[in-house]
Amino acid sequence: MPDPSQNIIDIDHLSHSYGRRAALVELSLQVHRGEIFGFLGPNGSGKTTLFRILSTLIPAPPGKIKMLGLDPAVDRDALRRQIGVVFQSPSLDKQLTAEENLRHQGHLYGMRGRALSLRIDQLLDRVGLSDRRRERVEGFSGGMRRRVELAKGLLHQPQLLLLDEPSTGLDPTARIDLWHYLREIQQNDGVTVLLTTHLMDEADRCARLAILDHGKLAACDAPAILKERIGGDVITLASPRPAQVAQLIHDKLGITAELLDGIVRLERARGHEFVPQLIEAMPGLIDSVSVGKPTLEDVFIRVTGHVFRDD
Numbered sequence: 001m002p003d004p005s006q007n008i009i010d011i012d013h014l015s016h017s018y019g020r021r022a023a024l025v026e027l028s029l030q031v032h033r034g035e036i037f038g039f040l041g042p043n044g045s046g047k048t049t050l051f052r053i054l055s056t057l058i059p060a061p062p063g064k065i066k067m068l069g070l071d072p073a074v075d076r077d078a079l080r081r082q083i084g085v086v087f088q089s090p091s092l093d094k095q096l097t098a099e100e101n102l103r104h105q106g107h108l109y110g111m112r113g114r115a116l117s118l119r120i121d122q123l124l125d126r127v128g129l130s131d132r133r134r135e136r137v138e139g140f141s142g143g144m145r146r147r148v149e150l151a152k153g154l155l156h157q158p159q160l161l162l163l164d165e166p167s168t169g170l171d172p173t174a175r176i177d178l179w180h181y182l183r184e185i186q187q188n189d190g191v192t193v194l195l196t197t198h199l200m201d202e203a204d205r206c207a208r209l210a211i212l213d214h215g216k217l218a219a220c221d222a223p224a225i226l227k228e229r230i231g232g233d234v235i236t237l238a239s240p241r242p243a244q245v246a247q248l249i250h251d252k253l254g255i256t257a258e259l260l261d262g263i264v265r266l267e268r269a270r271g272h273e274f275v276p277q278l279i280e281a282m283p284g285l286i287d288s289v290s291v292g293k294p295t296l297e298d299v300f301i302r303v304t305g306h307v308f309r310d311d
Helices: 047-054 076-080 098-108 113-126 142-154 172-189 223-228 242-253 271-281 296-304
Strands: 007-018 021-032 036-040 065-067 083-086 160-164 192-197 208-213 216-221 233-238 258-260 263-268 288-292
Touching: 007 047, 021 047, 021 192, 021 208, 021 216, 036 047, 036 172, 047 065, 047 160, 047 192, 083 142, 098 113, 098 142, 113 142, 142 160, 142 172, 172 192, 208 223, 208 296, 216 223, 216 296, 223 296, 233 242, 233 271, 242 258, 242 263, 242 271, 271 288
Parallel strands: 036 192, 036 208, 083 160, 160 192
Antiparallel strands: 007 021, 007 065, 208 216, 233 263, 233 288, 258 263
C-alpha cells in the first residue's frame, strides 16, 4: 500500500454535475508523486471534467481534493503557481516566435530578466527547438507546436504537469517524441505527469491508469496488472448469426460468451487450443476467429460491460 504522504493528488468521493447530468460520481483515487498517471475514457466518461477541476478551471467542493497538500477550493492561486497545464486546444500565439511565446508566459508568473532567459534557453534546448526559437509558431508543424506548449507548461518549474489529450493531431513520430520528453522530465526533474487520453497505446505507456466510464471509476492500476486480471486469451468470433453462436457456446460447451456489437467474445486460457472445439461445435456458423492476448480495450470491456466508444 503506497504511503499517503507520497500522494501528490488525493481525490475523495468527488462528484460534479451539469444541471441534471452527472459528469463525475463519487470518484476517489490517488496519484503518486513522480509517476506518469493517465485517465482513460471515451467522450462522456468524465475525464475532461476531472481535468478541468484539477487544473482549477472548475471549482472543486471544499475538502474533496488535495493537490500538493493544498485544497484547490481554498488555495487556488497558490496551487496554480505549482502546476503546469497543457490544454488540448492550442494556446500559442501563432504570430509570435517560440521564444516570444515563452517569454510572455514567463511574465505571467513574474519571471523576468536573465533568470527567464536562461530558463527559456534550457527548455527550447530540451524540446529540440533552439535553432527555431526566432521563427513564428504559425510555420511550425503540429508536433513542434506541441513541444512549445510543453515548454510553456514547464517554464515556471511546476511539480505537477497536467496534459489534456496530449497526442491529439500528432503524427506517430511526433507522438514518440512527445513521450520521450515526458519521460525525461519525469525521470530527470521529478515532475509528476497526469494526462487524459482516449488512445489505448498512449494509456499503455502510463505507470498507472484510471479507467473512467460515465463519471465513475471503473478500474485503477498499472496497465500490465489490469490486463493480467483478465487471464488467458481473448477469442472473438464473427458470424452471420452471432446470437445463435453465443447460445450454442453456452449450451454445448458450458461457457458464457459475450455479444458486443455483433461480435461474439470470450476469454479462455490457451485459447488457440480451444478454437477447434468451437468450430466443431457449430459448423458453418463461424466466418472468422481471432485469438489474442488481452489489451486495454479488453480490460475496458471487462470492467464496464461495453465496448470503448465515444458517445
